[in-house]
Amino acid sequence: MLGIVFSHHAFAYDDDWGERGHAPHWKQRDYAIVRSVTPQYETVSQPRQECRSEWVTENIPRYDGNGTVGTIVGGVAGGVLGHQIGKGRGKEVATVAGTLIGAMVGNQLGERNSLGPVYDTSQREVQRCRQVNDYSQRVRDYRVEYEYRSQVYSANMNRYPGNPGARIPVKLLVELDEDWK
Template sequence: MRTWAILGLVVSLLAGTVQAGREWDDDRERYQKPKWKQKDYAVIRSVQPRYEQISQPRQECRSEWVTETVAQPAGPHYGGTIIGGAAGGAIGTQVGKGRGRDVAIVAGTLIGAMIGNHVADPTRGTASAQTVNREVQRCRQVNDYQQQVRDYQVDYEYRSQVYSTTMQRYPGEPGSRLPVRVLVELDD
């Protein structure tokens, strides 16, 4: 029983020490925080815009006319084939008797069609060339540069002291009021 009492006493002492340490940390933070804040106004002395150069890429295109030679294959000519086939078939009817005559008609028609096709278009294997003008658009990327206000260098006076800072927005004309936040802390 005595052991349990001693153990309980040790645990409660340790818990009290930890709690006291936390309170001491809270007090230290409380003393480090600012004691007083106030809003006031300063007078703007000068405002200087600071610029940066910005690149904006864009496409620049122009058209030009190009002359080129285009090969054009010859189209089929059926007139010579039909006339040659008919003439060959007519000649085939004059040759042979019976089944031989039928074979002669078919052979005459085929041979006549091939000859008629060749006679109608002797340049069939070669393609004709034609000169053509066409419009071509050529584009390239160019950069346009322009200046843009990056921020403002501001000099202002507060209680006979001149301070300098940079601001993202325009604060106002020199001589106008600028809202400031005054922070008073203890001097250690």
């Protein structure tokens, strides 16, 4: 008596028959009927930059000019006074000395009478960015149940096999059953 073994493989499998240690004696193609198809999903992360613009207010110190005005007024006044003191060549030295001393005194008086630093406000646009991940689901493969000769089999397939009721090709391996009695 001769035993025959049928092996059924969905078309997603390749022709690797090496697990049995020998090549099949006979292969045949046939069709099975799809009973159900269930997509198998995986989560995919896609990093991206998310940027937004902000307006920031800055205080910029402005020199109010009191020290400068005091320096100029003091220098002129000191120069006039020095010019009136000296005679001949000494008049020039007294004018220069009076100008310098008047400028220093005028600068100190001008800064002392100042109300403090004056600030101008300015606004500028600043761009702030951060990395965020967008997550999405995509189909990894399909879990397919199919029926062949009243037997139900299942396999994962990389492509969509069709709706339930569709026909899909299967491979049949026929070889001797060496364990039969």
